[in-house]
Amino acid sequence: MAETRGAETAQDAAVWGVLTAVRAFSDAMDRMYSGMKGDMEMNATDLAALRMLIIREQREQPVSPHDIARHLRISTASTTKLLDRLTDAGHVVRRPHPRDGRARIIVLTERSRREFRMHFKDSVGAMRQVAQQYSAEDLAIVTDFLLRVSSAIDPEP
Amino acid sequence: MAETRGAETAQDAAVWGVLTAVRAFSDAMDRMYSGMKGDMEMNATDLAALRMLIIREQREQPVSPHDIARHLRISTASTTKLLDRLTDAGHVVRRPHPRDGRARIIVLTERSRREFRMHFKDSVGAMRQVAQQYSAEDLAIVTDFLLRVSSAIDPEP
DNA sequence: CCTTATTTGCTAGCTAAGCTAGCTATCCGG
DNA sequence: CCGGATAGCTAGCTTAGCTAGCAAATAAGG
Numbered sequence: 001m002a003e004t005r006g007a008e009t010a011q012d013a014a015v016w017g018v019l020t021a022v023r024a025f026s027d028a029m030d031r032m033y034s035g036m037k038g039d040m041e042m043n044a045t046d047l048a049a050l051r052m053l054i055i056r057e058q059r060e061q062p063v064s065p066h067d068i069a070r071h072l073r074i075s076t077a078s079t080t081k082l083l084d085r086l087t088d089a090g091h092v093v094r095r096p097h098p099r100d101g102r103a104r105i106i107v108l109t110e111r112s113r114r115e116f117r118m119h120f121k122d123s124v125g126a127m128r129q130v131a132q133q134y135s136a137e138d139l140a141i142v143t144d145f146l147l148r149v150s151s152a153i154d155p156e157p
Numbered sequence: 158m159a160e161t162r163g164a165e166t167a168q169d170a171a172v173w174g175v176l177t178a179v180r181a182f183s184d185a186m187d188r189m190y191s192g193m194k195g196d197m198e199m200n201a202t203d204l205a206a207l208r209m210l211i212i213r214e215q216r217e218q219p220v221s222p223h224d225i226a227r228h229l230r231i232s233t234a235s236t237t238k239l240l241d242r243l244t245d246a247g248h249v250v251r252r253p254h255p256r257d258g259r260a261r262i263i264v265l266t267e268r269s270r271r272e273f274r275m276h277f278k279d280s281v282g283a284m285r286q287v288a289q290q291y292s293a294e295d296l297a298i299v300t301d302f303l304l305r306v307s308s309a310i311d312p313e314p
Numbered sequence: 315c316c317t318t319a320t321t322t323g324c325t326a327g328c329t330a331a332g333c334t335a336g337c338t339a340t341c342c343g344g
Numbered sequence: 345c346c347g348g349a350t351a352g353c354t355a356g357c358t359t360a361g362c363t364a365g366c367a368a369a370t371a372a373g374g
Binding site: 023037048051123129133135146149153 | 208
Binding site: 200221222223233234236237240254257258259260261 | 321322323324325326332
């Protein structure tokens with residue numbers, strides 16, 4: 001992540017610093033999710049699927065099993081099993097696609113949304129508390145940065 | 158970090174925005190790593206272990222199998238198998254601990270470091286390119302924010 | 315020193331979750 | 345209407361996690 005290239009200017013130093021912070025941050029997020037997987041008694045992939053569904057729901061994008069497979073980079077067969085687990089646990093429902101008889105649309109249950117929010121609320125609260133210490137202008141900079149980096153490293157979504 | 162009490166709505170909106178961006182960002186990072194796991198023909202946990210080793214190495218902190226187990230939240234038995242895989246693949250070496258006859262110290266091989274950097278360089282390059290579009294002051298804000306959020310959600314490291 | 319409790323990493327055997335191959339049903343372009 | 349492509353599912357194999365339990369080394373108490 002950080003190359004050992006010497007930081008000659010202040011800007012170079014700042015770039016190096018932010019990349020290091022990005023690494024620490026993604027590590028912390030990783031550990032937060034793996035902690036939650038223990039709390040919710042789920043495996044990492046199933047939890048990642050739920051996260052994806054929440055994100056896509058917020059964007060009002062319908063999600064198919066195929067989408068999940070692509071997003072998580074697992075096979076469609078594994079996705080079928082994953083959806084069996086999530087369905088059995090009452091987290092999601094498979095609905096028929098209105099126009100395509102082969103396809104399904106995966107929908108979160110209200111219970112799942114609630115449970116997810118419940119387990120997330122401490123972490124989200126901690127993050128919000130940090131965020132509230134910054135001005136709206138600073139937050140706009142951070143938001144912009146994060147979104148740009150996101151689309152730079154992951155062009156798909 | 159002005160606490161603009163007057164502009165409560167704008168600040169709330171900014172907080173909401175940054176939290177959404179954080180979520181999108183961690184999702185993008187996740188997908189970057191899962192993409193890399195395909196490229197390097199490794200599973201997610203093994204890759205996470207390598208990332209941990211790189212981070213700890215940079216901080217000059219020695220890593221024991223027990224540390225890996227705690228960090229990845231897997232059992233020590235699974236860690237033994239993980240280390241068997243990484244050792245067989247030539248990524249790490251188990252060295253004896255200088256003072257504790259029971260303990261081991263896990264050390265990355267130079268080849269592993271090189272391979273890791275090789276596979277990361279595109280993503281790091283993309284991130285650096287984004288970062289370079291910001292002033293040192295803005296990057297300082299972003300860095301500060303990321304580090305604070307990191308320690309808020311994951312006090313351990 | 316000697317005994318006991320704790321810690322570290324490993325082994326054995328079980329379970330869970332991913333993969334490939336292949337199937338059916340459906341959609342779409344000619 | 346028909347042949348190829350696509351969506352999702354099933355079956356069977358393989359991998360990687362878990363629990364239980366072990367030996368060796370350390371730490372603590374007398």
